[in-house]
Amino acid sequence: MIAALSTEHNPSRPPRAEAASHPPAGCFVTIEGIDGAGKTSHVQAIAERWRARGLEVVRTREPGGTPLAEALRELVLHQPMDALTEALLVFAARRNHLQEVIEPALARGAVVLCDRFTDATFAYQGGGRGFDTAVLAQLETWVQGSRQPDLTLWFDLGPELAAERRAAARAPDRFEREQVAFFHAVRLAYADRLAQAPQRVQRIDAGGTPEQVAARWLAVLESRGW
Numbered sequence: 355m356i357a358a359l360s361t362e363h364n365p366s367r368p369p370r371a372e373a374a375s376h377p378p379a380g381c382f383v384t385i386e387g388i389d390g391a392g393k394t395s396h397v398q399a400i401a402e403r404w405r406a407r408g409l410e411v412v413r414t415r416e417p418g419g420t421p422l423a424e425a426l427r428e429l430v431l432h433q434p435m436d437a438l439t440e441a442l443l444v445f446a447a448r449r450n451h452l453q454e455v456i457e458p459a460l461a462r463g464a465v466v467l468c469d470r471f472t473d474a475t476f477a478y479q480g481g482g483r484g485f486d487t488a489v490l491a492q493l494e495t496w497v498q499g500s501r502q503p504d505l506t507l508w509f510d511l512g513p514e515l516a517a518e519r520r521a522a523a524r525a526p527d528r529f530e531r532e533q534v535a536f537f538h539a540v541r542l543a544y545a546d547r548l549a550q551a552p553q554r555v556q557r558i559d560a561g562g563t564p565e566q567v568a569a570r571w572l573a574v575l576e577s578r579g580w
């Protein structure tokens with residue numbers, strides 16, 4: 355109370371500076387980057403930051419986030435298929451996820467924090483597989499209408515380093531078994547997404563220690579008052 359009062363009575367410090375320490379209600383934030391960049395390692399800390407400020411945070415992932423979409427995830431990550439099939443399945447999963455989880459959460463004022471979203475489809479099926487991005491853009495419109503993330507944190511790491519981190523951590527899925535050249539193409543496609551939407555997509559240098567990376571995303575959030 356005392357801090358709030360002193361802010362009110364000090365004309366050199368605008369009250370907004372203290373009020374805006376979290377994203378607005380109904381905010382949609384996505385986390386992107388190649389496999390092994392560190393997305394899953396950091397998403398929990400981001401969620402905790404906002405929960406500590408009293409927000410409802412819905413932490414979810416793609417492909418997945420509902421029973422149907424998780425079943426589709428299993429197929430996409432482990433069954434051989436062509437790029438169009440991949441794209442159709444990830445958009446089918448996304449449709450279900452939007453309807454069952456994301457849109458209801460945003461409508462009740464929660465912050466949705468999603469590990470991968472449509473940028474990953476452009477990066478993996480578009481950049482990695484070389485699939486027609488005009489078709490992806492059509493599917494994007496069909497499935498999500500005008501819904502776009504309010505902020506995307508792109509954890510950017512060189513493919514060689516990402517491969518080293520993955521190798522130390524887990525057995526590879528269909529995508530993670532791809533060669534370094536595939537991940538170079540995915541990374542370039544992420545860079546292209548940033549170039550197309552520089553207000554929405556924020557690049558986070560994902561090299562260095564987890565603490566260094568955390569300091570970088572924290573700086574991005576603080577620069578927005580989030």
Ligand SMILES: Nc1ncnc2c1ncn2[C@@H]1O[C@H](COP(=O)(O)OP(=O)(O)O)[C@@H](O)[C@H]1O
Pocket residue numbers: 387388389390391392393394395396519520522523560561562563564565567
């Ligand atoms: N900054 C870092 N330095 C070293 N290892 C890291 C770093 N960030 C994450 N890791 C490790 O790399 C592996 C992949 O990280 P993960 O968060 O699963 O990446 P992603 O979700 O992007 O695939 C994990 O074993 C994780 O502990």
Ligand SMILES: [Mg+2]
Pocket residue numbers: 393394395469
């Ligand atoms: Mg992950």
